[in-house]
Amino acid sequence: MIGIMKTEIVKIHIKSDGVGIEQQDQIQKAGHILKEGGLVAFPTETVYGLGGNALLPEASQKIYAAKGRPSDNPLIVHIARHEAMEEIAYPVPESAYRLAERFWPGPLTIILKKKDLVPPETTGGLSTVAIREPSHPVARALILASGGFVAAPSANLSGKPSPTNATRVIEDLSGRVDMILDNGSVGIGLESTIVDLTEKIPVILRPGFLTLEMLREVLPDVTLDPGIAGADTAAPPKAPGMKYRHYAPKAPLVLVEGPAQKVIAKINALAAEGEADGKKVGILATEETERYYSKGTVLCIGKRADEESVARNLYECLRRFDELGVDRIYSEDFPDQGLGQAIRNRLTKAAGHQVIEVS
Numbered sequence: 001m002i003g004i005m006k007t008e009i010v011k012i013h014i015k016s017d018g019v020g021i022e023q024q025d026q027i028q029k030a031g032h033i034l035k036e037g038g039l040v041a042f043p044t045e046t047v048y049g050l051g052g053n054a055l056l057p058e059a060s061q062k063i064y065a066a067k068g069r070p071s072d073n074p075l076i077v078h079i080a081r082h083e084a085m086e087e088i089a090y091p092v093p094e095s096a097y098r099l100a101e102r103f104w105p106g107p108l109t110i111i112l113k114k115k116d117l118v119p120p121e122t123t124g125g126l127s128t129v130a131i132r133e134p135s136h137p138v139a140r141a142l143i144l145a146s147g148g149f150v151a152a153p154s155a156n157l158s159g160k161p162s163p164t165n166a167t168r169v170i171e172d173l174s175g176r177v178d179m180i181l182d183n184g185s186v187g188i189g190l191e192s193t194i195v196d197l198t199e200k201i202p203v204i205l206r207p208g209f210l211t212l213e214m215l216r217e218v219l220p221d222v223t224l225d226p227g228i229a230g231a232d233t234a235a236p237p238k239a240p241g242m243k244y245r246h247y248a249p250k251a252p253l254v255l256v257e258g259p260a261q262k263v264i265a266k267i268n269a270l271a272a273e274g275e276a277d278g279k280k281v282g283i284l285a286t287e288e289t290e291r292y293y294s295k296g297t298v299l300c301i302g303k304r305a306d307e308e309s310v311a312r313n314l315y316e317c318l319r320r321f322d323e324l325g326v327d328r329i330y331s332e333d334f335p336d337q338g339l340g341q342a343i344r345n346r347l348t349k350a351a352g353h354q355v356i357e358v359s
């Protein structure tokens with residue numbers, strides 16, 4: 001059935017109070033679709049999600065089929081009240097309550113041991129479950145209307161960059177889901193930070209909008225999973241999804257690292273070489289640097305001085321390069337700290353770890 005079902009696309013507006021939804025009847029309808037085991041794509045504050053009922057095995061199977069994603073890659077269960085954690089996870093450590101208190105609703109996913117209520121189809125066969133309470137009003141309204149537990153990966157076809165606006169979701173998922181809730185562009189643009197609380201020491205499995213430094217304020221001993229750092233393939237990543245080449249544009253992407261002026265010179269040289277070979281070269285630059293590129297198709301990802309703008313535009317730029325039909329992409333790098341850590345992580349993954357260092 002994949003690719004031929006009818007997809008209803010519904011525009012949703014948030015009321016001026018920032019919480020209420022104008023099309024409540026459509027949200028109820030979407031909630032009903034989820035209760036019945038159907039699929040609804042919806043906005044969250046991070047990226048759009050492809051939602052199904054987390055407690056129904058066949059709904060999770062449909063998610064994998066619609067995305068074309070391997071079914072050993074577990075899904076995040078989205079909730080709308082902190083206490084819902086207790087219905088699907090046991091034990092819930094004190095640290096989970098502290099994180100929820102501080103960062104939920106928001107871009108944080110917590111891994112706990114799962115209860116039997118959560119079917120193995122939703123967790124890729126794992127005995128743990130990933131839980132997130134999103135802050136986006138449309139996501140929250142949908143979760144409440146659906147019975148409270150929505151499994152949702154990012155709403156892209158497997159391997160493509162995550163969608164940060166409804167147009168991209170429609171491109172990827174039309175004919176593959178029952179409904180798409182369109183609320184324009186999201187605010188953050190990068191997926192949630194994932195922290196595993198099932199071991200003695202809390203571990204960040206995927207860097208995200210909430211930085212290591214922010215999590216340390218609540219969990220002083222939290223560390224980064226060594227498997228997610230750069231090209232260190234000695235340690236396999238602990239979040240199954242982090243092992244795939246991912247977040248990726250069609251053209252090969254190469255990250256160029258080093259002092260800014262050297263990076264610009266190197267990218268200019270590589271672009272000149274590529275064009276001499278008859279290739280169309282994409283360059284991922286920033287507001288501060290874009291004017292120094294004389295060759296290639298230059299896209300501005302945002303402002304270095306405002307890393308949130310870089311996070312917001314990253315995936316859309318990668319998709320733009322696909323549309324522009326470039327043969328290869330060279331990107332500047334970002335500092336490995338704060339929000340830069342997540343930006344760098346996604347770029348390195350998009351590059352399949354192809355990094356050139358200049359010094």
Ligand code: TXA
Nearest residue numbers: 046048049074128129130153154191192239240241242
């Ligand atoms: O911001 C987000 O987290 C978005 C929005 C839609 O909420 N969702 C998202 O889902 O990014 P997805 O499926 O694209 O990424 C989920 C990641 C995958 O890398 C997966 O392997 C990991 O979470 N994951 C899920 N459950 C896990 C578990 N029990 N243990 C370890 N990793 C898990």
Ligand code: MG
Nearest residue numbers: 153154155162
């Ligand atoms: Mg994803």
